[in-house]
Structure formats: C-alpha cells, structure tokens
Amino acid sequence: MTAQEIESGRFVRQANRFTDTITADGSSGHPAEAGRYRLFVSYACPWAHRSLIVRRLLGLEDAIGVGVVDPIRDERGWRFPEPDPVTGAGFLSELYLSTDPDYQGRYTVPCVWDTAAGRMVTNDFPAITTTMETQFTAWHRPGAPDLYPEPLRPEIDELNELVYTTVNNGVYRAGFATAQEPYEKAFDALFATFDRLEERLSDRRYLLGDAITEADVRLYPTLARFDAVYHSHFKCNLRRLVDYPNLWAYARDLYSVPAFGETTDFDQIKRHYYVTQRNVNPSGVVPKGPLIDWTAPHGRERLAGRGAPDGR
The missing domain is CATH 3.40.30.10 (Glutaredoxin)
Structure with missing residues (x-):
C-alpha cells in the first residue's frame, strides 16, 4: 500500500x-x-x-x-x-x-x-x-459454461458493481482505513450487502439463478478469505461467513467445484495477509485458525438451479 x-x-x-x-x-x-x-x-x-x-x-x-x-x-x-x-x-x-x-x-x-x-x-x-x-x-472446452451471457450482462454488471464497492474492495476499505468514520462507513456497507446477498440466495442456487456466472466468480474469493482473514485482520467482525446460513452454504457449494476449491489455498492466503501487511499486523504472526469444514454438505441441491459445471 x-x-x-x-x-x-x-x-x-x-x-x-x-x-x-x-x-x-x-x-x-x-x-x-x-x-x-x-x-x-x-x-x-x-x-x-x-x-x-x-x-x-x-x-x-x-x-x-x-x-x-x-x-x-x-x-x-x-x-x-x-x-x-x-x-x-x-x-x-x-x-x-x-x-x-x-x-x-x-x-x-x-x-x-x-x-x-x-x-x-x-x-x-x-x-x-x-x-x-x-x-x-x-x-473454450466443449460444454464450457457461458459465464457472461449477453442477456444477463446488465444484471451481472450491476451486481458486480455493488459487490466490488461494498464487499470485494469494501473489506480493504475497512481494513486499511486509518480513521474511524471511513472504517465504520465501509464496515456498515459491507454487512448491509451481506444481508442482501443472504436474502437473494434464499431461493436461488447462484446469484443469477440456475448457473454459475461471472458474478459468482467475483464474489467467491472474498467469501473464501472472509473468516480466515478479513473478519479479524481487517476488523470486519460483526458476523462471520459461517453465521450466514445461505451465504455459507453457497460458498461451500462453489468450493465443491474443482475450479473454485482447487484454486483456494488457505495457507498462502493467510501467510500473505498476516506476514506481508505489517501495517495491520506488525508482529507478522500467522494465526493457526479458524477450523472450518469447507467440505461439509451444503444442501443447495434442493434449489431449482442445477448450474454447476461438469466438475472441471
């Protein structure tokens, strides 16, 4: 920074x-x-x-x-x-x-x-x-998903803008703030969007419904890092990801797809944030936790959508 x-x-x-x-x-x-x-x-x-x-x-x-x-x-x-x-x-x-x-x-x-x-x-x-x-x-491989379908692009772009501003970049705006007011503003916007996403995912498997799209790809990396890093390291501690039934199940659903899960390296994630960002964590000590089971059954199959790719 x-x-x-x-x-x-x-x-x-x-x-x-x-x-x-x-x-x-x-x-x-x-x-x-x-x-x-x-x-x-x-x-x-x-x-x-x-x-x-x-x-x-x-x-x-x-x-x-x-x-x-x-x-x-x-x-x-x-x-x-x-x-x-x-x-x-x-x-x-x-x-x-x-x-x-x-x-x-x-x-x-x-x-x-x-x-x-x-x-x-x-x-x-x-x-x-x-x-x-x-x-x-x-x-593209045969049968590759259309992650950015033309009819859905306006909705994807609108949702991406909200998620980028308040979630993807929002955790940084909270974590790197050096004054109380901008920290609290970013904090409040983050959890307000989490509440909206929790409701949105109550009746659909993915953010746009039946299939994984660019919107899911953009949200997932922040969710994957949230409890391991952002909750404590960036002081985003109103609630954990695991405290949101729909968001947490949705995150595990995506993690079960190899393209998501096999590119998620929690060891590298934690070492990067806690060791590199000495302005936030001066000691450079990397926490051992949290202990979270990302492979636990997610139960999202009950929803109408069956949009997961074929496991690649």
Whole structure:
C-alpha cells in the first residue's frame, strides 16, 4: 500500500496502469491466440484468484499460460520462487518496468504478458476474466459454461458493481482505513450487502439463478478469505461467513467445484495477509485458525438451479 492510497483516513485503490485489450479479431493489436499470453497470479490475491477460476472453468489451461508468484511480498513487490521460465524475470516489477520504465505504482496481480510483443498488456483485473469469457471462445472446452451471457450482462454488471464497492474492495476499505468514520462507513456497507446477498440466495442456487456466472466468480474469493482473514485482520467482525446460513452454504457449494476449491489455498492466503501487511499486523504472526469444514454438505441441491459445471 502506498501513501497515495490513503486520503483523509480512507483507502483508495490505485488505478490500473495497463489497460490494453486482447480481441478475438486482433483489432486491438493484441489478437487472441493460444500460447501467446502469460497470466501472472498469486494464489493469495483475491483479484488473481478469480482469473484462475475462470481459466479453469473454461478449459483455457493450454491456451493461456500461468506464472505464480510467492505469497510473501516485500518492498520489491511480488517475487517468483524461481525465475519465471518464459520471461526470465525474478520479480514481477521487472516486467512492469520493462514495459514502462517510469512506472511508480504497486506491481499488481493478476496481469497479462504478451510473449510475442514482449510487454505487459493489462493489469486491469475486472477485464481479464471477461476477456477470457468473450475473446477466447475458440479455445473454450466443449460444454464450457457461458459465464457472461449477453442477456444477463446488465444484471451481472450491476451486481458486480455493488459487490466490488461494498464487499470485494469494501473489506480493504475497512481494513486499511486509518480513521474511524471511513472504517465504520465501509464496515456498515459491507454487512448491509451481506444481508442482501443472504436474502437473494434464499431461493436461488447462484446469484443469477440456475448457473454459475461471472458474478459468482467475483464474489467467491472474498467469501473464501472472509473468516480466515478479513473478519479479524481487517476488523470486519460483526458476523462471520459461517453465521450466514445461505451465504455459507453457497460458498461451500462453489468450493465443491474443482475450479473454485482447487484454486483456494488457505495457507498462502493467510501467510500473505498476516506476514506481508505489517501495517495491520506488525508482529507478522500467522494465526493457526479458524477450523472450518469447507467440505461439509451444503444442501443447495434442493434449489431449482442445477448450474454447476461438469466438475472441471
């Protein structure tokens, strides 16, 4: 976190620096091609987590390569456990600075590197998943879910905006606030949205009804981290996820899908937040708990929707 991200005690997320697009027809200068792009992620990062989920759900593992950074980040930024085999970089910062030598912001994941052009294309995390969903359709596996169906896009976009503002980024606005008023404002908005989502999920299996969509992909990473990190580390402690019957069952339902569960690494999540964010946890001590059974039966099958993918 940089000094520029705190204004009057309020956390303001930095703007995304690289926002070029990848298009199926190549009109952007970055054509969608199998094997051309490398997605850089951290299993600890919720914004990167969503890109891993979508890549797996759509069967794009062979079309889009992936590089994983170490969960512990220091003043040099994200580090590769070993030099990245494609770019040779030891730190993600090297790729940012080779694209823009004057770049001075944080080096964020997820981001996409164009191996043909030798430059960073985008670190615009909201666009990365929708790009995979709409521009890489030629490489979607047979039977892949339509995560961003055109008729539902206005509703998905509206729900995503609410969830981003009050939940995904809301936990950060609470956790990084340095004054009481902005903390309480973010706190109240977060739990007001949780109450709305709890009600919404009372009569539908997923946020939009029958099938998993981009909206579910965006909400899940925050839910996966909530009791392990945000409840205590970010002082979002009105209630735990497990205190919401519908939200908690819904989260376990998604976790049971391998694309969600097998990309959820609670060890890396906890080590990243508690060790890296010394402004919030000066000791760097990582808590052992909580003990939560994410594999417990969720019972969501009783709802009309049967939208889970085929287990990939």
